[in-house]
Structure formats: structure tokens, C-alpha cells
Amino acid sequence: MTLSLYRTNHAVVANINNLTQTLATERGIDTKDINCIITAGNTTMSHFLLGLMPCSIRLEPYVPTATIYPQILAQEVGININPKAILQVIPSVASYMGGDIVAGILACGLTDRSEVRCLIDVGTNGEIAIGNNEWIVCCSASAGPAFEGGGLEYGMRAAKGAIKQFKIDDNRIVYKTIGNSKPRGICGSGLIDIIYELTRNKIIGQDGKFHQTDNDRIISADDDPAFIIAHPEETQTGQGIKIYQSEIGNLIKSKGAVFAAFKSLLDYVGITFTEVDTIYVAGGFGSSLDIAKAIAIGLLPDININKIQFIGNSSVMGARMALVSAQAFEKTIDIAKKMTNIELSNYLPFMNEFIAALFIPHTNTELFPSVHFG
Numbered sequence: 493m494t495l496s497l498y499r500t501n502h503a504v505v506a507n508i509n510n511l512t513q514t515l516a517t518e519r520g521i522d523t524k525d526i527n528c529i530i531t532a533g534n535t536t537m538s539h540f541l542l543g544l545m546p547c548s549i550r551l552e553p554y555v556p557t558a559t560i561y562p563q564i565l566a567q568e569v570g571i572n573i574n575p576k577a578i579l580q581v582i583p584s585v586a587s588y589m590g591g592d593i594v595a596g597i598l599a600c601g602l603t604d605r606s607e608v609r610c611l612i613d614v615g616t617n618g619e620i621a622i623g624n625n626e627w628i629v630c631c632s633a634s635a636g637p638a639f640e641g642g643g644l645e646y647g648m649r650a651a652k653g654a655i656k657q658f659k660i661d662d663n664r665i666v667y668k669t670i671g672n673s674k675p676r677g678i679c680g681s682g683l684i685d686i687i688y689e690l691t692r693n694k695i696i697g698q699d700g701k702f703h704q705t706d707n708d709r710i711i712s713a714d715d716d717p718a719f720i721i722a723h724p725e726e727t728q729t730g731q732g733i734k735i736y737q738s739e740i741g742n743l744i745k746s747k748g749a750v751f752a753a754f755k756s757l758l759d760y761v762g763i764t765f766t767e768v769d770t771i772y773v774a775g776g777f778g779s780s781l782d783i784a785k786a787i788a789i790g791l792l793p794d795i796n797i798n799k800i801q802f803i804g805n806s807s808v809m810g811a812r813m814a815l816v817s818a819q820a821f822e823k824t825i826d827i828a829k830k831m832t833n834i835e836l837s838n839y840l841p842f843m844n845e846f847i848a849a850l851f852i853p854h855t856n857t858e859l860f861p862s863v864h865f866g
Contacts, residue, residue: 530814580821594831615635616642646735653677655669675733680775
């Protein structure tokens with residue numbers, strides 16, 4: 493193990509130990525009574541945890557050191573629970589399709605029925621899996637951390653103080669935060685609402701650029717215009733919360749990457765959006781994701797809204813299932829083996845789809861017949 497890998501491995505294990513100790517203390521449990529731990533992480537994090545060399549993950553042909561991981565004692569990697577406790581890592585599929593997605597597929601039952609269904613996990617990588625009880629194809633698109641609250645000055649995860657809902661009503665700003673406290677940032681569901689409302693009110697154009705010049709909430713900051721979401725006196729920190737034009741552009745790229753990956757994958761298997769029975773949306777949005785607005789900005793396809801279900805953190809759900817059922821864990825191995833990964837960097841139609849999606853909702857309006865911004 494190289495020094496840098498050792499340090500990363502040590503940091504991952506230390507974090508697991510801290511979290512485990514915190515949870516055990518809260519519940520009045522002795523960590524020595526914990527006899528099993530299941531992890532459902534992306535391929536890179538699974539490698540870091542187990543001390544496997546991750547270098548080949550980012551290099552063509554993008555083949556990880558391992559995808560199926562052996563059952564070991566947790567103490568072998570330094571996890572401080574029962575000395576005889578086992579550690580099981582949910583298997584990966586490819587460099588950018590990890591155990592978190594496999595766990596998500598287990599959680600939503602994608603392989604349990606004959607209908608074609610889809611799981612979309614919106615995160616730093618937008619992972620998508622489509623299939624049924626006979627086949628699964630999957631891909632991963634680099635969406636960036638925007639919808640997880642990263643890469644934005646005032647972005648944050650779905651935690652207390654995050655703006656989760658946003659509306660402009662007769663030029664009046666109305667927002668709700670998680671925990672009903674003063675705002676301190678914006679989480680993913682709030683960002684979707686903001687993009688939608690700014691477009692609906694023609695504050696930004698469908699190209700993502702500010703079109704209004706007389707709006708007193710639009711300020712110029714270092715040649716990057718920004719819209720004031722909350723004034724300083726409204727916030728926890730005493731600093732105003734803003735969204736910059738450049739950040740809006742990054743959000744459009746993020747939603748464009750997810751949509752383009754979804755459409756590319758469907759085209760690859762020769763089906764259309766309307767032929768998908770159910771779309772499960774997972775990610776760190778919190779419980780306030782407005783699916784209709786996610787469709788309107790072009791993140792999700794314009795289909796019957798009843799076909800789209802937000803399921804929250806599907807990776808944790810799947811990990812719980814695998815923890816309490818040996819049969820469920822064995823099923824994750826079967827799922828991983830069944831999945832066919834499409835590497836979008838080698839799939840030429842994806843780039844054309846991505847460029848076409850860099851608009852709100854899309855350059856091809858026929859894909860979004862119900863979306864009208866006027």
C-alpha cells in the first residue's frame with residue numbers, strides 16, 4: 493500500500509469509526525455488540541476502504557482492481573466493533589458504477605418485475621440503470637456536485653437551514669427551509685425550484701443568462717451577475733444568499749448531463765421514455781423535490797408525472813436490506829453480475845445529446861411538450 497493510499501484508507505476508516513461510535517452512544521449500544529457492517533459506496537470509496545489500488549479506475553479502459561469483494565473481519569481494516577464482526581462490501585459493476593447503485597437497484601426492486609423501470613441517482617456522478625428481471629444496462633455521467641450542494645458558494649446538503657423550496661409570487665420571494673430555521677444555504681431541491689422560478693419569471697432566459705436589468709435583486713459581482721435569494725438580515729450567518737450566473741450555467745450542465753445520459757441509454761437499448769414503466773429518482777434532495785419543476789428545467793423527461801417517484805437515499809435503503817438478510821446481500825451479487833455498463837466517454841452520441849440539453853428545458857422542444865415558459 494502506498495503512503496497516499498494508506499492515508500486515504502486511514503481517513504475513511506477513522507470516519508467510519510467516529511460515525512459508528514456516535515450512533516452507538518446515541519442509542520446506548522456498546523460498539524463491541526455490533527457484529528456486522530455493510531458498506532454501499534462508489535467503486536473508488538470501496539477501494540479506499542479495503543486498501544485496494546484505485547489508479548486504474550480513472551485510466552482507460554477504466555477497469556477497477558476488483559468489483560466483487562471478499563467477506564472479511566471488520567478489524568482487518570481497523571473498524572472498531574466486535575473483533576469477530578464481519579465486513580461485507582456491496583459489489584461494484586465498473587469504475588463509475590459502484591455498490592451504492594447496486595444497493596439502490598436492490599432497494600427499488602428494479603429486477604423483481606418484467607416491466608422496464610429505471611433508477612436515476614442524481615449526485616456528483618449521475619448514475620442511471622434501466623432494466624427488468626431479465627436485463628439491466630447502466631451508465632454514469634459526470635454531473636458535478638451542484639445538486640448535492642457542492643461547487644456553489646451557498647450550496648449545501650439537505651440539512652437544517654437549507655432552502656428546500658423557493659417561489660416568486662408577484663415579485664415577492666417565498667422560501668421554506670429544512671427545520672423552518674433561518675436560511676444558511678440552498679440544497680438540491682431548492683436549486684431546482686430557483687432555476688425554474690427564475691426562468692418562469694423571465695429573470696433568466698432559457699439559456700441560463702440574466703435577461704432583466706431593472707430587478708433590484710440582481711447585482712453585479714466581479715463581472716458575474718447574481719440574484720439575491722435572501723438578504724443578510726434574513727439569514728443565520730448575517731450574509732446574503734445569492735446564486736451567480738456562472739453557477740446557473742453549471743447547474744444547466746449538470747441537469748444536461750443527467751438527461752443526456754438517460755436519453756443515450758434509452759436510445760442504446762432502442763426504447764423511448766414512454767416505454768419506461770416507472771422512474772425512481774434517488775439523491776440528496778431531501779423530501780421536497782418538486783418533480784414537475786425537475787421536468788420543467790429538463791432534468792427529468794416529460795412523461796406522466798405519476799410514473800416518477802422520488803425515493804430518497806436508495807443506497808442506504810439497499811444497505812439496510814443487505815444487512816438484515818443474507819439472501820438480500822447475495823442478490824446484490826446477482827444484480828451486479830447482470831448489469832451491462834455503457835461507458836459514455838466511448839459512446840459518441842452522448843456528446844451530441846449533452847450539447848442539445850444545455851438549455852431550459854432542452855433545445856428540442858418536442859421532447860418537452862408540456863413545458864411552456866411563455
